[in-house]
Amino acid sequence: MLKKERQAYIIQQINIHNKVLSSDLCVQLDVSEDTVRRDLQELAEEGKLMKVHGGALAKSFHFTIESKQVYSLPEKKIIAHKAIDLIKDGMLVVISGGTTMRELVNMLPPDLNATFVTTNVPIALELLEHPNAEVIFLGNKLLKSAQMAVGAEVVQRLGQIKADLCLLGTNSIDLHLGITDLEWEIIEVKKAMIACAQKTVSLAISEKLNSSQRLQVCPLDEVDILITELDPSDERLIPYAKRGLSIL
Amino acid sequence: MLKKERQAYIIQQINIHNKVLSSDLCVQLDVSEDTVRRDLQELAEEGKLMKVHGGALAKSFHFTIESKQVYSLPEKKIIAHKAIDLIKDGMLVVISGGTTMRELVNMLPPDLNATFVTTNVPIALELLEHPNAEVIFLGNKLLKSAQMAVGAEVVQRLGQIKADLCLLGTNSIDLHLGITDLEWEIIEVKKAMIACAQKTVSLAISEKLNSSQRLQVCPLDEVDILITELDPSDERLIPYAKRGLSIL
DNA sequence: TAAGTTCCCGCATAATCACGCAAATATTTT
DNA sequence: AAAATATTTGCGTGATTATGCGGGAACTTA
Incomplete structure (x- = not known):
């Protein structure tokens, strides 16, 4: 052999x-x-x-074990900063969970007048601290591991929304399967989030590039913008750019 | 392995x-x-x-414990402790917000197997830390001042629920107007909570007795049990007992 | 205080690993 | 096709790691 x-x-x-x-x-x-x-x-x-x-x-074990619950990594700050520029006054933004996203919410300019839709409890709590943000929480059964609402009810209500932007905290992204995640129920919700938004933005720190989990959230071509802490010209990002994604 | x-x-x-x-x-x-x-x-x-x-x-548990001690008044602990005895395995419990309620959730016995319905974000977050509790968050637009979901959607979904118990954090209670609160939107939700539960329990520290706000949540006779930190025989509670409330 | 856990330490055992070397196999060159 | 070269493989050896057990210390709880 x-x-x-x-x-x-x-x-x-x-x-x-x-x-x-x-x-x-x-x-x-x-x-x-x-x-x-x-x-x-x-x-x-x-x-x-x-x-x-x-x-x-x-490799997926790596993420379980190395689950960096570290709140404010500098990389995450950079990513958050880039993403914030995409959010304009009056927008309806669908936003998933994760520490990067929390960082982002925390950094939102106080005078921003946007509406946020989320199913993630810590994100919602963080958004409530913002003086002007309108917050919509789509509720249902909560999933303990992800601290978010999941299930048909959530998916259905996402279907009734037409959002400008979908900000997706991304666990794994690679060229083959696109964005992937661990749990079925999370996938369902993320899919619905992507479907209801005009533009989908994937936020991922570079170590999550070129890794995949079991379940596909969406193929690469459904993602419009990829944000990492790297410089857009970084060679690790070139294959993604070639696939038509905007890199920030 | x-x-x-x-x-x-x-x-x-x-x-x-x-x-x-x-x-x-x-x-x-x-x-x-x-x-x-x-x-x-x-x-x-x-x-x-x-x-x-x-x-x-x-690791995060440590922090939450520390931040918790900020709001843990001994009176609230006593109230929480009394209320916990009402929650049995298999129950469906509707639970409102407030620091007393957070204290209660925090003190829930780990082996309790109950389902909780709430519209309050911090309560939901706290409930997620419980090992066995099933948590249902009824979402919609979030009200910043109360950190909870409000609106017709929430009321409607509460109407579809038949709960065993409604635990109501109470801002004001008196003999005339019963339970009262500040904001219209909160009233709406609390009304619906009471309506969907077989038993309504009001949790109030003694300083909130005999005070009232502008808007009525429900008259006294819709409340089944009143829990304060006082001894049931305390004279301040006698008028309430006479009106048919069980005092714990 | 006393009983019952849980913890810590050292040791024994077995599995796994790392390294060098030589045989076997594959690849390139002549 | 034969020789030369490079790569791959298996084995022996000793080092490293993982695990369970016993006994005594430390902690928790009633």
């Missing part, structure tokens, strides 16, 4: 199970543990997976 | 429940307590959580 084949098999297993054990692989592939380990190491260097003691995990 | 996998699971649990017990984890993950403890310690060193005797807490 060829090396490439083996590695393809490993990736496949990772995609299915989100993890592999070296011990399993060396039986399935009929090679020594060393070989498996070397394969994993190589794949890890290519960023295809995450090597750990005893095997490897899908 | 891989170590990182375990740790990811722990982080997930922390994100959902804001806390974990070592004893629970070592059953769920099928490892010894030592291993769990070592995992927690490691995660604590990385700043992902906060280790405490018996388990670990989310």
Whole structure:
């Protein structure tokens, strides 16, 4: 069996199970543990997976483990700042959750007169502190992990809205699947958010570029603008620009 | 199971429940307590959580506890404690806003399995921290002054609910007008809350007795139970008892 | 205070890893 | 096609890591 084949098999297993054990692989592939380990190491260097003691995990684990609850990372401030310029007086803005978004809300100019629609509780609370923002919370059952309202009711009500802008906190974005996320219920809501807005903006710090989770929120061509903390000319962004996204 | 996998699971649990017990984890993950403890310690060193005797807490939990002590008047604690006894497993509870209510939510026993309906943002956020509570947020336009959703949409959806209990944070209560409040939009919602519940409970600290605002929420006879920090035999409560309210 | 947990420490065991080397295999050159 | 070169693989060795267990200390709770 060829090396490439083996590695393809490993990736496949990772995609299915989100993890592999070296011990399993060396039986399935009929090679020594060393070989498996070397394969994993190589794949890890290519960023295809995450090597750990005893095997490897899908890259998505990285986000669970490294869940930076750090509120104000400088990167997030930069992103927030860029995004704020897109919001004009009188706009109706649909806004998702996440710490970047909270940062953004916090930085909104006090004299801005816009209406915000959200399903995320901390964001709503933050928006309430703004002197002029009108806040609409689409409620329903709340999802604990994301602190947001989810479900058919929310999706339906989003369908009745025609927004100018959709600001999307993005967990993972890559060229293949576009924007992806972890939980089905979140996907549903985000999809509806995108659908109801004229322009969709994805806010992602650069480390979330070229990573993907299991479930697709939307393909790349449904995203209009991509905002990262990087300079638009950064090479990491070029493939996205080629796909027609505006980069800020 | 891989170590990182375990740790990811722990982080997930922390994100959902804001806390974990070592004893629970070592059953769920099928490892010894030592291993769990070592995992927690490691995660604590990385700043992902906060280790405490018996388990670990989310890092944010600490902050919320500290900020909570600002509004924790002892009277409110007493009231909250009395009210909690009314909430049983499986109940559907409609709950309004206010600091007393926040105190109450904070003190809910972790093993309580109830569903809560609210329109108040900080209450919703607090409820999300509870490990077992199901939270339903009825959303719409948010009223800044009360940090809650108001409007016809909310009233209508409350009309579709049949709740066991309505916990009402009360600004003013007197013998003539019953419960009163300041703003029209709040009144509307509170009325609907009372109407949809089998039992209405008014939570008020004693200084709010015998005071009234401009607008009536409901007359006294629509309130079933009145909870204050006073002893039920206190003379200030006797007139209310005579009007048929249960006093706790 | 006393009982029951939980924690901490060191140790033993087993699994996993890293490294060098030589054999096997693949690729390029002649 | 043969030789030369490069790459890949497996194995042995010793180092590193992960885990469970015992015993005593520290903490919690009644």
